[in-house]
Amino acid sequence: MAGKGGKFAYPRSVEHIIEQGRQDPQEVAAKFQYNLRCPRCGCEQFTCIYHSRRRHQSQLLQCRCPQCCEKGIRVRKDADSWKAPPASLETLEHLHKRVTGQLAHRQIYGASTGWKAFDQIWRPLPGEVTVATGIPGHGKSEFLLSLAMNMAHLHGDRTLVFAFESNFKNLAIQLDVKARATCPSLENDDADKALDWIEEHFIVHSEHEEALTLDSILQIGEDEVKQANEEQKPIQMMIIDPYNWIERSQEDQQEPEFEYIGRLMSELRCFAKENGLHVIIVAHPTKAGQWNGRKPSMYDIAGSANWFNKTDNGLMVYRQFVEDDDGEMVPTQRTEIHVQKVRNRDAGRLGQVVLYFDRERRSYEEVVTEQQASCDDDDVPSRHRRSIRQGPGPDVRRGMAGEGRPHGLHAAPLR
Numbered sequence: 512m513a514g515k516g517g518k519f520a521y522p523r524s525v526e527h528i529i530e531q532g533r534q535d536p537q538e539v540a541a542k543f544q545y546n547l548r549c550p551r552c553g554c555e556q557f558t559c560i561y562h563s564r565r566r567h568q569s570q571l572l573q574c575r576c577p578q579c580c581e582k583g584i585r586v587r588k589d590a591d592s593w594k595a596p597p598a599s600l601e602t603l604e605h606l607h608k609r610v611t612g613q614l615a616h617r618q619i620y621g622a623s624t625g626w627k628a629f630d631q632i633w634r635p636l637p638g639e640v641t642v643a644t645g646i647p648g649h650g651k652s653e654f655l656l657s658l659a660m661n662m663a664h665l666h667g668d669r670t671l672v673f674a675f676e677s678n679f680k681n682l683a684i685q686l687d688v689k690a691r692a693t694c695p696s697l698e699n700d701d702a703d704k705a706l707d708w709i710e711e712h713f714i715v716h717s718e719h720e721e722a723l724t725l726d727s728i729l730q731i732g733e734d735e736v737k738q739a740n741e742e743q744k745p746i747q748m749m750i751i752d753p754y755n756w757i758e759r760s761q762e763d764q765q766e767p768e769f770e771y772i773g774r775l776m777s778e779l780r781c782f783a784k785e786n787g788l789h790v791i792i793v794a795h796p797t798k799a800g801q802w803n804g805r806k807p808s809m810y811d812i813a814g815s816a817n818w819f820n821k822t823d824n825g826l827m828v829y830r831q832f833v834e835d836d837d838g839e840m841v842p843t844q845r846t847e848i849h850v851q852k853v854r855n856r857d858a859g860r861l862g863q864v865v866l867y868f869d870r871e872r873r874s875y876e877e878v879v880t881e882q883q884a885s886c887d888d889d890d891v892p893s894r895h896r897r898s899i900r901q902g903p904g905p906d907v908r909r910g911m912a913g914e915g916r917p918h919g920l921h922a923a924p925l926r
């Protein structure tokens with residue numbers, strides 16, 4: 512595990528060059544040799560530039576086109592034209608590749624998560640962003656690490672993890688327990704061998720001395736992706752856990768939060784697309800204390816409806832509770848994973864699954880319930896209770912999905 516515990520001092524690279532509305536965009540464009548042209552309508556006149564940022568060797572301008580109101584556009588200093596092709600061209604190119612068989616199954620249908628029922632409702636696609644939410648303490652981090660672990664075992668995937676709330680040592684132990692629990696071939700291996708395997712599949716950033724801004728995270732991400740590609744061990748997933756640990760620079764703070772979140776989501780999508788990996792960002796729902804048995808939705812995430820609007824996928828992690836003999840609500844080891852948004856219907860649909868969390872093995876196993884993979888998200892509490900009382904016993908499926916995959920999935924066998 513490439514731990515950068517505390518030693519990593521990335522420069523705060525955000526530079527505020529232009530104050531809103533103060534300078535003529537064309538003047539700025541000439542100064543930095545940009546070619547200002549809207550990718551959507553081709554217009555060359557811009558009325559307003561919000562920021563210019565320096566990250567890596569690229570500059571980033573945020574402009575608004577007066578013709579079509581296209582906004583939040585990236586420009587590379589060394590490029591002749593806009594970096595991002597028009598969305599319609601991108602879609603056409605994708606469609607062309609798809610019909611001519613140039614896309615791998617994974618790029619169309621997503622990759623198996625290792626849980627059979629969950630595969631039927633959600634599979635992560637390269638180039639997409641997922642927002643994961645849930646009440647604090649309900650197991651978001653635990654579940655996402657298990658997901659990444661399954662992907663590592665099944666497909667040999669590598670994951671870049673920004674785990675701001677964990678300390679490096681605990682994270683290493685957590686991954687070690689999970690790795691041994693989910694992969695029989697590692698179970699009896701000595702510590703060094705298991706750690707080597709983890710290092711190969713996980714790049715972890717935690718315990719940074721200073722909080723990272725979005726730009727710093729993306730810069731680290733780009734560096735890690737570049738290095739991984741040079742080593743011919745590409746990264747397939749990036750997890751940012753959680754959003755509220757991302758520092759907003761002075762420039763970022765000038766934007767209202769909803770606008771900042773919208774831009775953050777656009778930049779993450781851009782990053783995911785450019786680097787062909789799946790990005791997952793954890794964001795907490797508002798007012799942690801108010802949930803009392805209620806399940807949050809994507810619209811309950813603090814800050815902005817942009818969390819829902821601008822994401823490709825939305826997951827909600829909810830730990831089930833049950834009433835004990837004294838009438839107290841006590842948490843169980845069962846966790847519901849709700850798919851609350853899927854943009855690409857080839858890679859999933861709305862629904863939910865229930866997983867049983869094995870504390871000792873720190874891994875999740877499938878629970879077969881009548882509500883498993885249900886499309887209906889409005890769970891009736893009595894049904895929900897009935898499934899809890901059944902207990903984990905024989906209806907817990909050990910191990911990972913291996914057969915009966917939905918159409919298009921072809922996960923590699925366990926190594």
Ligand SMILES: Nc1ncnc2c1ncn2[C@@H]1O[C@H](COP(=O)(O)OP(=O)(O)OP(=O)(O)O)[C@@H](O)[C@H]1O
Nearest residue numbers: 646647648649650651652653830843844845846868
């Ligand atoms: N279903 C479960 N049964 C038992 N323990 C669980 C379950 N899910 C999570 N836990 C445990 O609860 C603790 C909190 O989990 P975790 O940190 O993943 O939650 P979280 O939702 O990410 O919290 P936060 O939002 O505060 O970061 C961990 O020790 C985890 O092992």
